[in-house]
Structure formats: C-alpha cells, structure tokens
Amino acid sequence: MGGSSETKILQELILYAASAALSCLVLFAGLKHLDPNREASKKALEHKKEISKRLGRPLIHTNPYEDVIACDVINPDHIDVEFGSIGGLETIKQSLVSNLMSKWFGDAQKLVAAVFSLAYKLQPAIIFIDEVDSFLGQRRSTDHEAMANMKTEFMALWDGFSTDPNARVMVLAATNRPSELDEAILRRLPQAFEIGMPDRKERAEILKVTLKGERVEPDIDFDHVVRLCQGYTGSDIFELCKKAAYFPIREVLDEERKGRPCPVPRPLSQLDLERVLATSKKTQVAAGEYSGLRVSREPDEVQAAISGISKLLVSQFINLQSDSQGSWQREPEEDS
Structure with missing residues (x-):
C-alpha cells in the first residue's frame, strides 16, 4: 500500500516538473517572438562578428538596445571610395542612420544611451547624425516630453565623452539649416565646415x-x-x-x-x-518656386479670411436690426 502511494506521488512530481518545464519553454518562445528587437539582434550579431574580425578582438558584449544600434554601424571597409571626395561623402550619407524614435515610451532614451555606449566599446568611432536639425533643433515649449528627454539625454552623454580622456569618439553632424540648431548643440560643435555646391x-x-x-x-x-x-x-x-x-x-x-x-x-x-x-528642376530652384508660391498665396488667404469675417459680421448686424425692428412694431399692438 505504501509503495503504491509513493509511486503515485513520484508520478505527480514528474508530471508537475514536466508541466513546469513545458510552460517555461512556451513562455520563453512566446516572449522571444514578441520581442520587437528580435530581428535587429540577429543582424547585430552578424555585424558584431564582422567588426570583431576587422578589429582582431573577441565579440563585444552588448545589450538589446545596443544590438539595435549595431545594425546600422558602417564598417569602413565597405566604403569603396576615398572619404575626401564628394562621392565618398555622398556614399556615407546615403547609408542607414539609426532610428532613435520608438513607439515604446522610454525606449528612445535607452537607444540614445546605446549609441554612446556602443561607440565607446567600438572606439575609435564616429557618431554621424544626418539632418541634425530635425533631431537636435531648437527646444520649444510645444515639444513632446519624450523628444525633450531624448535631447537632454543626448547632450548629457555627449558631455560625458568630452570630459573622458580615454574616449576616442567623434560626433559629426550634417544639416542644411544650421540656424535651426539649438544653441547648446552649437556650443558642442566647435568646428563648422561648409560643403558648397559640387563643381x-x-x-x-x-x-x-x-x-x-x-x-x-x-x-x-x-x-x-x-x-x-x-x-x-x-x-x-x-x-x-x-x-x-x-x-x-x-x-x-x-x-x-x-x-x-x-x-x-x-x-x-x-x-x-x-x-x-x-x-x-534643381532642388534650389524648386524650393525657391515653392517658397514664392507660399508667399504669394498668404496675402490672398489673409484677404479671403478678412472678407469672410466681414460678411459674417454684416449678416449678423442685419439680423440684429431686423429683430429689433420687428419687436418695436409689435409693442403698440400689445398696448391696444
């Protein structure tokens, strides 16, 4: 009797252990497929192997957010033209740039931190920001909280690199509208070079x-x-x-x-x-024509708005006059 009871308990323990193991396996597989950075992690592993082979050192340890950024790391060996030529610069500018914006609240700051931490692990490195005015433009009171936090995080990490004597990371930015940059960003970019029209x-x-x-x-x-x-x-x-x-x-x-x-x-x-x-048409010509079209339309739109408001006020005034005259004509009838 005791032997059968022990056997039954042992069977239940084995069943519970198997159920727990199966549940853990299903949970692990489900979470892995739900991970938004899963594909980025696979690509990042290939990039890390390639970079490690080029640098002659073992694979670096990265977190999931650094894996997302690692997908966009540009290997210098893939640049098949001289950097000093305009053609080489254009090749780099057409390469992928990291997308720091995320639909998950708080992920943007983590991705910004991953940019600097990964650059530090891969140093010497260059953090290149194309169209920097769209990311680090002038701060306004109407900015979204997430965007404001991301800018603050970026500048704080940037300052950390500037004060670290062991950091060999350069921040390089490009823009067509330097006047739109935040003053704090301009102070952190001491050198400015104008790339004019190609000859x-x-x-x-x-x-x-x-x-x-x-x-x-x-x-x-x-x-x-x-x-x-x-x-x-x-x-x-x-x-x-x-x-x-x-x-x-x-x-x-x-x-x-x-x-x-x-x-x-x-x-x-x-x-x-x-x-x-x-x-x-050239970009400058098309942009100039578009700006001129907007300028020419604005006075017409303002005039149309003023005319509409004037007509509305006149109609309201006429209605008020007709109502007051009608009430004045009805008052003698009530007295009689």
Whole structure:
C-alpha cells in the first residue's frame, strides 16, 4: 500500500516538473517572438562578428538596445571610395542612420544611451547624425516630453565623452539649416565646415559613383552631362540617374503589354539622362518656386479670411436690426 502511494506521488512530481518545464519553454518562445528587437539582434550579431574580425578582438558584449544600434554601424571597409571626395561623402550619407524614435515610451532614451555606449566599446568611432536639425533643433515649449528627454539625454552623454580622456569618439553632424540648431548643440560643435555646391569635377565623381555597377552605354559623353548638371547637388544627380533608369524599364513593360516579351532592359543611354534633365528642376530652384508660391498665396488667404469675417459680421448686424425692428412694431399692438 505504501509503495503504491509513493509511486503515485513520484508520478505527480514528474508530471508537475514536466508541466513546469513545458510552460517555461512556451513562455520563453512566446516572449522571444514578441520581442520587437528580435530581428535587429540577429543582424547585430552578424555585424558584431564582422567588426570583431576587422578589429582582431573577441565579440563585444552588448545589450538589446545596443544590438539595435549595431545594425546600422558602417564598417569602413565597405566604403569603396576615398572619404575626401564628394562621392565618398555622398556614399556615407546615403547609408542607414539609426532610428532613435520608438513607439515604446522610454525606449528612445535607452537607444540614445546605446549609441554612446556602443561607440565607446567600438572606439575609435564616429557618431554621424544626418539632418541634425530635425533631431537636435531648437527646444520649444510645444515639444513632446519624450523628444525633450531624448535631447537632454543626448547632450548629457555627449558631455560625458568630452570630459573622458580615454574616449576616442567623434560626433559629426550634417544639416542644411544650421540656424535651426539649438544653441547648446552649437556650443558642442566647435568646428563648422561648409560643403558648397559640387563643381564640375565633383559632379563627375558623383555621377560615376552613382552609376557604378549599372548597365550603361559606352558612348555616353559624361562631360556633356556634367555640364548640363550645373548647379545640381549630389542628391539631384542621384535622383537624375534614378529617373533616367526608369525609361528602359518602361520600354520593357510596354513591349510586354503588346505581347512582345523583352528579356532584359536595355542599357542606360545619354538620351535618357538628357530627357530627365529637360524636365527636372534643381532642388534650389524648386524650393525657391515653392517658397514664392507660399508667399504669394498668404496675402490672398489673409484677404479671403478678412472678407469672410466681414460678411459674417454684416449678416449678423442685419439680423440684429431686423429683430429689433420687428419687436418695436409689435409693442403698440400689445398696448391696444
């Protein structure tokens, strides 16, 4: 009798242990799939292996937030042009930039801290912030609390690097609107360099970098195309090449609609580039026209608003007059 009781207790213990183990396994798998940074962690592991191999040291230990930032770390070996050229700078600016904003409250500050802690672990390193005015612009009373906390956290960690003699981390920023930067940020950026419009030689370099690896006709007169691109920025030239590449694809689609399938698109030609140049506008010209259109519309909108308010006031005044006259005419009838 005692033996059967012990056996039953042992079976129940084994059942409970198996149930607990299965519950833990299901819970672990569920939490792993619910982790918003799961895919980023996988990519970060590959980046860490690559960086560790380049630096010749073992894998660094990172937290989940540093893993998210590690996905956007740019390995210098992947920059296939000289940094001193405009083409090289444009290649870097087109690379991925870490997205510090998160839908989870409080994660933004943790991601900001991860930027600096990961840079410290990978030093020497450069923290590059493109369009810094959108992130570290002037602080206003209307700013969201999360954005204000993120700016404060960023500047506090930045100051920590400035006072640490062992830190070999540089913060580099780029903007088209330096006047929009917060004064505290400008104090932390002691050196400023203006990157003007690319000249003819630099436009040719940008064009070569953009079209590198693409199928182009060998008889393209790049000097002629570069002359037509006078006043174009690096971004304008990139958009020029992208729009020109649509023409061969459209021709393939047109042939397929006619029942004549085409195996591959034809190479990019000089005519494609010239067709885009004939219809496109430089960024500065388009921005100027848009600003002028807004300025010209504003007086008309103000005048329309004033006219609407005036009509409303006149109609209200007429209604009040008619009501007062009607009541005055009814009063003698009541006395009679």
